[in-house]
Amino acid sequence: MPPARRAPTSSGPTWDAVEPAPVVLVTGTESLLAERAVDRVVALRREQDPEVEVTRIDAAAYRPGDLRVIASPSLFGEARVVVVEGLHAGTDEALADVATYVEDPADDVTLVVHHGGGQRGRRTVDALRSAGAVVVTCEPVKKDADKVAFAAAELQRASRRAEPAAVRALVEACGTDLRELAAACQQLVADTTGRITVAMVEQYHGGRVEATGFRVADAAVAGRAGEAVALLRHALATGTDPVPLVAALAAKLRTLAKVGAARGRGLDPGQLGLAPWQVDRARRELAGWTPEALAAAITAVAQADAEVKGAGRDPVFAVERAVLRVASSTRAQR
Template sequence: MVLVAGAEGLLAERAVDRLVGLARERDPGVEVTTLDGALYGSGMLGVVASPSLFDEDRVVVVEGVERATDELLTDALAYLASPAPDVVLVLRHGGGQRGKKLLDAVRAQGAPVVVCEPVKKDSDKAAFVSAELRRASRRADPRAVRALVDAVGADLRELAAACAQLVADTTGVIGSEVVERYYGGRIEATGFRVADAAIEGDAGQAVALLRHALATGVDPVPVVAALAMKLRTLAKVAATRGRGGASVRDLSLAPWQVDRALKDLQRWTPEGLAEAITAVAQADAEVKGAGRDREFAVERAVLRIASAGSR
């Protein structure tokens, strides 16, 4: 018995396919049956898992356990007490509380659990892209990987499809110019990406992302809020330098946020940080009514931040 748990559909599908593939490597003629948890009727599991005339191996995949009928939960719990020796039962649960008693019982028996949680951090998405390309015996330079994540990174399935397209349509090492040609129009220019570019001192990229964001309907207010949040994090971490690890732990920041801030602070002086914070404060007032041109106000703040970091 194997539990495939988590809301990331692509990873879960691959896990199930891998399990079925392993069974077929052992026996090419293995019988594979798929049941839908939402449509399950009483006794169906017993029928497909009952001993066969020739003791043939079988794989039973139960999809959508998070939508399971009461009959499935009852039958599956009963099956746990006496599982069939020639059957691999794969339970696919997409998240939520439905079926929790069954999942707890499966885990208590020590069954393998494949965790397929959504990939949210850009660094994890970049690692996913690199792994996808390695599987196809290809690679991309770091800027290309970052550009691809920026363009289609919100959905792992789309990211995998983009990798497959680039592998099929290109040769050699994949560069950022190739990604830009294929996916440049889809860059997800959120306030935090604008802030990242400005903090890094890349004024051109920051302004390009900002203008794209504004053109696609992003309001200036959350962009300024993202800038302020990034600078507040830098200021907090900067204030703890030289005070030891205990002070850093008191900041209520995730370890990755501290690591990112320490890296960014290498190009920032206290004076530059003060100037950037002043620029954001002015922009905040202007985008909330104190200025005539909200978009100009935030663009000016982005440019001032990008230049302040090098001082």
């Protein structure tokens, strides 16, 4: 049987401390932590009952009545875990059925609902809260100090010790995206032995500063020309080739263009092949852009791409000029 129902606290448990309950709501835009919270609940229920049946429902492809059928009493009384994924992109029927279900949840079912943020489905989220769901909030980890704490905890969970300076170096090398940082920790754990040192981090990540190409792109798109050029020059000085730097700029602008086009045409951003956090971030960044400025920036980066691949005589000059053009384009609109 699932644990007894409990009243939610004001803040709720963290992703790594949540326990199974009749209804668990995992919300927030940090997809990695949300996935881990869901996986933790499922794993703990399997520890309690190895025969527990786990069913995952894609809310975007939901059909009316699916939840009630899956959660209906079983002939043999097996315990079940039902995971509703992506409620923020769910159909109207998914939103309605989840709200109805939590008014009278089944005794032998643990329902885990993931909502990746945004306004769609907020009424259903409120209904889950009102029904006493345990709420796990997974927001982006933005501060460097929090990223260092996350990386240290990742290594500790793997029973590995690390020099404090090594953890800081790891964040500097891979700290733009939490998923990339977690993967870097896993790589070090798998490929090294003993205490993790700065030398080990530099061996695998080449002394780069926070996924350099993408950090340059982030600064340029935000209009921070000085920061973008400083990061660019550091990358070039430490041996990064201009080609991947231009590729990072291009990837960033393509994401903005995709999300902007989806918004302008009323399309569902969930169909773009992007993670929810990427869509949310692009929406915020688009506030500093007009379609004309974005088109000009894409053209500038396309020119740089051709030049760094042989059409120009000075690849370093080409990529720096592209960075400045992108940064000046967005800043001019603010």
